[in-house]
Amino acid sequence: MQGRAGREVTINSLFRRFSFGHVALAAAALGAFVVCCFWIPQIASPSNISEVLRQIAVPGLIAIGVTFVVICGRLDLSVGSLLSLCAVVAVHVQNAAGPVAAVAATIAVGVVAGCVNGTLVAVLRLNSLIATLGTLSLLHGIALIYTAGQNWPVNHPETSGFAIFGRDYLGPIPVPVLILAVFAVLLWILLTRTTFGRRVFAVGGNETASRFSSINSTATIFTSYLLSGAMTAVAAIVFASRVMTARNDSGTGYEIAVLSGIILGGTSLIGGSGGIGRTIIGIIILGFVQNILVLLGLPYFTQWLVTWVVIIVAVWGDVARQRGSVFA
Numbered sequence: 238m239q240g241r242a243g244r245e246v247t248i249n250s251l252f253r254r255f256s257f258g259h260v261a262l263a264a265a266a267l268g269a270f271v272v273c274c275f276w277i278p279q280i281a282s283p284s285n286i287s288e289v290l291r292q293i294a295v296p297g298l299i300a301i302g303v304t305f306v307v308i309c310g311r312l313d314l315s316v317g318s319l320l321s322l323c324a325v326v327a328v329h330v331q332n333a334a335g336p337v338a339a340v341a342a343t344i345a346v347g348v349v350a351g352c353v354n355g356t357l358v359a360v361l362r363l364n365s366l367i368a369t370l371g372t373l374s375l376l377h378g379i380a381l382i383y384t385a386g387q388n389w390p391v392n393h394p395e396t397s398g399f400a401i402f403g404r405d406y407l408g409p410i411p412v413p414v415l416i417l418a419v420f421a422v423l424l425w426i427l428l429t430r431t432t433f434g435r436r437v438f439a440v441g442g443n444e445t446a447s448r449f450s451s452i453n454s455t456a457t458i459f460t461s462y463l464l465s466g467a468m469t470a471v472a473a474i475v476f477a478s479r480v481m482t483a484r485n486d487s488g489t490g491y492e493i494a495v496l497s498g499i500i501l502g503g504t505s506l507i508g509g510s511g512g513i514g515r516t517i518i519g520i521i522i523l524g525f526v527q528n529i530l531v532l533l534g535l536p537y538f539t540q541w542l543v544t545w546v547v548i549i550v551a552v553w554g555d556v557a558r559q560r561g562s563v564f565a
Contacts, residue, residue, distance in 0.1 A: 273525075277532050285528065287411060291479075293524035294413035295320075295472045297517060300495045301417075301424050302468025304516045305461040307499055308428075310441040310508025311358055311365035313462065316469045316495055318376035319350050320488030323473030325380055327399075328389045328483040336399040344470045350376060351466020355459035373492075380485040387484070394481040403478030413475045417517075420471065424464070425513040437461060441508030497544050498523050500551040523547065 274281040299316050306313045323343045331339035350372065357368040391397055405412045428434040436457045439447040444454050477483050502519025504511025526547070527540050 273529055277529060279532060280525070280529065283409075287409070287414075289524050289528045290414045290521075291411040292528075293520050294411070294417045295476045295479075296491060296494045296498060296523075297417045297520045298420060298472035298475065299465075299469050299491060300498050300516045300520050301421050301513050302465040303495055304499055304504055304511055304513060305424075305428065305437055306365075306458075306465050307496075307504050307506065308437050308441045308508060308511045309458050309461050310444065311458060311461070312369060312496075312506075313354060313465045314366065314369040314492050314496075315350070315354060315372040315376060316465065317488040317490060317492040318373045318380065319347065319466060319469045320473045320476065320491050321483070321485055322350075322376050322380040322383070323347055323470045324477040324483035324487045325384055325389060325485065327474050327477040328391055329383075331397070331399045331477075332389075332392045336397070336401075339399060340474055343474050344467060347466040347468075347470025347473070348463060349466070350469075351463040352459075354466065355462035358462060359455045359458035377485065384483075384485045388482055389484070390482040391477070397481075399478050400481070401478070403475045403480070413479065416471070416475060420468065421513055421517055424468075428513055433457070433460065438509055441510075443509070493544060493548075494523065497548050497551075501547055506552065 279285055299320065303313050303316060323346050326346050327339045327343040330342040354369055354372055357363045357372070358365045361368075391399055394400060401412060402416070403413055407415055428437065436447070436452050439450065439452055440454045440457045447454055447457075473488075476487065480487075498520035499511070499516050500506065500519070501522055502511070502515035502517070504515060523544070526543060530539050530543065
């Protein structure tokens with residue numbers, strides 16, 4: 238009884254700490270947004286907010302899947318190349334067989350890629366950084382061979398039903414934003430309200446201890462990579478539907494944007510802590526930072542410089558929190 242009570246106290250204290258951090262991050266982001274609205278009034282216009290939210294749907298969908306991998310203490314750097322390949326498949330199958338077949342084929346490709354990463358990292362126990370870098374190269378090569386280096390547009394984009402995923406609105410809300418919201422809620426439930434979610438945190442916190450607790454760490458890590466691949470495929474459908482074309486390098490740079498949002502949201506690269514809500518907040522912050530830079534008329538490359546600063550500061554803060562000191 239005493240051990241159980243101790244565990245309950247620990248869990249409750251962790252919950253309060255994570256919840257406070259989540260609220261503090263959201264409050265800081267909201268405060269910065271309000272300040273920027275006085276500086277650049279057009280930021281707060283409904284049309285600008287709608288556009289920013291629609292733009293973050295693609296990295297957001299990828300990020301909520303990769304969050305599971307990062308909480309497990311692993312990385313997935315292949316999502317940019319997988320987005321490219323899945324977008325190409327989506328456009329090709331859409332032109333050949335319609336939107337329903339395109340969705341099914343694209344998700345199948347994402348799941349297969351997730352299984353490949355899961356096998357390399359979870360089953361063969363390869364380093365996740367090296368393994369997913371290898372998968373990145375593999376997927377990029379497949380996409381390049383598949384397209385022969387050509388752009389593939391969607392046939393008859395004005396009348397294609399495929400446009401619903403990336404261009405349509407439900408009332409005033411863009412469909413991509415609704416898709417992101419639905420999947421974010423579903424994965425939040427999976428992470429916080431299921432046995433699998435608790436296993437993800439356990440494996441990321443201490444994989445050795447989780448094994449002694451009869452948790453199948455191999456299956457947990459494998460499933461996390463499967464989720465990452467599947468969510469990247471969903472993002473590719475939204476992406477291809479929005480731009481109505483695809484090429485072998487469409488997803489270049491998305492892995493950086495995704496990891497930046499996850500880290501900024503407070504998910505630890507060491508594993509064992511994080512959340513879907515935090516990731517969404519991080520992605521939204523990055524989206525509005527990039528939007529502010531555009532509205533200021535700054536060159537495109539400044540987004541990469543700011544992203545670098547965000548990554549360094551966020552990782553530094555994470556390491557400092559783990560050490561209990563900023564410099565030690």
